[in-house]
Amino acid sequence: MAKKSIISTVAGQKATDFALNRAVDPHGNPTPAFQKIVLKAVEVQRPLVLRNLNRLRRSHPDETPAQLAERLGKQYLTAVTGAGPPSGAPPWCRGSARPPPWASPPRPPSASSRPRPCTPSPWRS
Numbered sequence: 001m002a003k004k005s006i007i008s009t010v011a012g013q014k015a016t017d018f019a020l021n022r023a024v025d026p027h028g029n030p031t032p033a034f035q036k037i038v039l040k041a042v043e044v045q046r047p048l049v050l051r052n053l054n055r056l057r058r059s060h061p062d063e064t065p066a067q068l069a070e071r072l073g074k075q076y077l078t079a080v081t082g083a084g085p086p087s088g089a090p091p092w093c094r095g096s097a098r099p100p101p102w103a104s105p106p107r108p109p110s111a112s113s114r115p116r117p118c119t120p121s122p123w124r125s
Contacts, residue, residue: 023034030038056068063071 023031025031052072053068056063056071060068060071
């Protein structure tokens with residue numbers, strides 16, 4: 001593993017400080033710009049969340065809100081932990097139909113890669 005240089009450490013710390021100073025004022029309250037970003041993110045996600053809740057209510061009409069919340073929590077954990085490692089793996093590790101490169105059978109030589117019949121070279125005597 002490569003060592004972090006002092007420059008990258010200082011630059012990373014400066015970037016973190018800059019971001020925190022933009023998100024929170026000196027009293028620890030969120031800045032208006034940060035509030036706007038958070039509200040926009042919630043606004044974008046709201047229709048998706050409502051659609052998912054309505055789907056769950058239709059498929060499980062006898063469950064209480066607490067049970068639905070628990071079900072959503074389990075779905076979230078499954079989605080977050082289940083997609084982590086496989087999403088970064090090569091295709092042959094994910095169980096696709098494509099075998100690893102070292103397991104593929106040798107291909108028959110194509111016409112261009114077949115050895116030519118030996119002919120005497122004009123430059124050799």
